[in-house]
Amino acid sequence: MARVVVDVMPKQEILDPQGQAVANALPRLGFDGITEVRQGKRFELEVADDVDDATLANIAETLLANPVIEDFEVRRVEA
Amino acid sequence: MARVVVDVMPKQEILDPQGQAVANALPRLGFDGITEVRQGKRFELEVADDVDDATLANIAETLLANPVIEDFEVRRVEA
Numbered sequence: 205m206a207r208v209v210v211d212v213m214p215k216q217e218i219l220d221p222q223g224q225a226v227a228n229a230l231p232r233l234g235f236d237g238i239t240e241v242r243q244g245k246r247f248e249l250e251v252a253d254d255v256d257d258a259t260l261a262n263i264a265e266t267l268l269a270n271p272v273i274e275d276f277e278v279r280r281v282e283a
Numbered sequence: 284m285a286r287v288v289v290d291v292m293p294k295q296e297i298l299d300p301q302g303q304a305v306a307n308a309l310p311r312l313g314f315d316g317i318t319e320v321r322q323g324k325r326f327e328l329e330v331a332d333d334v335d336d337a338t339l340a341n342i343a344e345t346l347l348a349n350p351v352i353e354d355f356e357v358r359r360v361e362a
Binding site for chain 1: 284290291292302305308309312314315316317318319320321322323324325326327328329330331333334338341342345346347
């Protein structure tokens with residue numbers, strides 16, 4: 205078994221209302237010095253050893269991310 | 284400026300219906316060998332250099348994660 209992490213973030217040119225809401229809330233709560241917040245998704249997958257990188261990229265592209273508005277990164281991590 | 288990543292994941296003992304939905308969809312779409320999927324959140328923050336780690340942990344704990352049901356990890360990354 206391998207552990208795989210897929211990070212999905214809104215593309216830089218796409219508005220990110222969730223991140224914007226967090227960024228706006230921070231000064232109200234007394235936290236200064238945070239100039240930008242982007243919010244995305246993180247998936248952790250437990251994957252059989254015979255699943256190759258092309259399959260993982262395919263899964264990320266079709267099911268985990270929307271490539272029109274989101275960038276994603278797939279990486280294997282230590283369990 | 285520094286870039287900070289905050290990963291927020293549901294605790295292991297907490298049900299994760301979003302991740303479960305993805306895990307159930309995978310075999311239907313022809314992807315086998317994925318035994319578990321957990322879905323969480325990833326935040327990317329642009330932070331002034333004078334913001335210390337304690338402040339970042341405080342922000343993660345109060346605004347980005349719900350520590351009752353979620354674990355979080357704060358780390359500084361290369362810009």
